[in-house]
Amino acid sequence: MVIGKVLGTFSAKEGDSGLPRPKVDSLKLFEGFGIEEDKFAGKNLEKTVMIVGQYSYDISSKEGIIIEVGSLGENILLDFNPHDYKVGTKFKIGEAVIKITENCTICNHLSVFGKKLPFIVKDCRGIYCTIVNSGVIKKDDSVELI
Template identity: 70%
Template sequence: MIIGKVIGTFSALKGQSGLPRPTVNSLTLVKDFGIENDKFAGKDLDKTVMIVGFNSYALAKEKKINLEYGSLGENILFDFNPHKYKVGTEFKIGQSIIKITENCTICNHLAVFGNELPSLIKDCRGIYCTIVQSGIIKENDSIELLKKG
């Protein structure tokens, strides 16, 4: 069942630091490795991909905190709130399949965008996923719910 689409893709390339993460044309997800060319690839396989819902940016905007996409550290920005899904939920995007592993904890360094941002988005900061099946993800790809956690 298609439940949404990808608004944007972002990657922290080797040698880059800070936020926002740069926009990239596509992400190549590699099972048991991570995102190709991403500086976090090959590290914690349960946290290889971070997804964020558009609603996090909408909450910030309501409080006059204007964030560029990628500012929350996401790799994939969804057009819906993924926080309503539990650990174990699987999404198919393009040929890739990702599975939710845990909620991302709030980072106080997000206060550089606005002092109240960390507490404002504490319940929708982002979600870590692992890669179940390799593939390429790009903007406007459909997001299919494969399995609820």
């Protein structure tokens, strides 16, 4: 069942620092490793991919904090709120399958965009996922609930 689509893909390479994460044309996900060329690949496999919904940017904007996409540290920006789904939920996106492992905790470094931002997005900053099946994900790919 298709529930949404990918609005953008982002990845930071070794040596990249800070936010926003750079926009990329596509992500190559590898089960048991992570995102190809991403600085977090091969580290914590339960937090290999971070997904964020456009909703998080919309509520920030309503509170007067306008930030560019990638600023919340996401790898994948979705047109729906992934926080509506529970840990263990699987999504097929493009060729890959990912599974929700945990909600992302609030980082104080988000306050560089506005002192209130960490509090505004505390319940919707993003969700960590692990890779279940390898594959490529790109903008406009559909997201299916498995």
